[in-house]
Structure formats: structure tokens, C-alpha cells
Amino acid sequence: IVLGGENLGGANTVRQELRADTVLLAIRPEVTPPGASIEVSAKRPDGSSQALLWVPKSRPERPTAYMFKQPPTFPKGSTLRASVHASTPDGSAMPFRITVSTAAPSVSLRRATTP
DSSP: OEEEESOOTTOOEEEEEOSSOEEEEEEEEEEOOTTOEEEEEEEOTTSOEEEEEEESSOOTTSOOOEEOSSOOEEOTTOEEEEEEEOBOTTSOBOOEEEEEEEEOOOOOOOOOOOO
16 A cells, blocks of 8 residues: 655645555555654544554655554554655645555464364
């Protein structure tokens, strides 16, 4: 999943709805203004939300993928939200791109046993 892009028209927050149950594996800010703060969160359909990443001061010269120790799972209809707080000298927002690595939840199959 890619959040952001090159032509955001001044927006510094983007949202992406998940179309299926999804496991988040890692978050990688790929294009961010130097020194920008980065926030990524998720909101479930039931209204609960979870902070996923907060970087107070980005360092684009040292790209980092933030991998989850225990990857969270979000149901279909959850919304990912990414915000980058930085601006140009004229006050307009700068473009950004954040990649979220995902997987489908694994299905646990139990073997039937006969008594």
C-alpha cells in the first residue's frame, strides 16, 4: 500500500481504506522532507484506532523500514492515515510517499481427528 504521492495538491494527510482483512508487516517512509514529522495510524470500523508509527524528525538520507515485532491485523473497512508535518518556505505542503508492507491473514487449518 502506498500512502501519499508526488502530486498531493498541498495536502499533508492521506487516507486509504483497506479492502480486505490485512496484516501490516512494516512501514517505510520513502519520500519525506528533511526534518518532517511523520505519523501513521489506523482506524477500525468499530471506531477504535491505533498509532502505528511516529517519527518526530525524518532523516531521508537514512531510509528506514519500521518492522512490527507483532504485526497488527486490521479488518476490511479499516482506514490507514498518514500525516507528514513539514512545509516549504511559502507555507505549502511538500509531497511525500510512505509504503506499508502487508499480507493477508493466514488461515489456520486444524486437522480433523477421529476419536
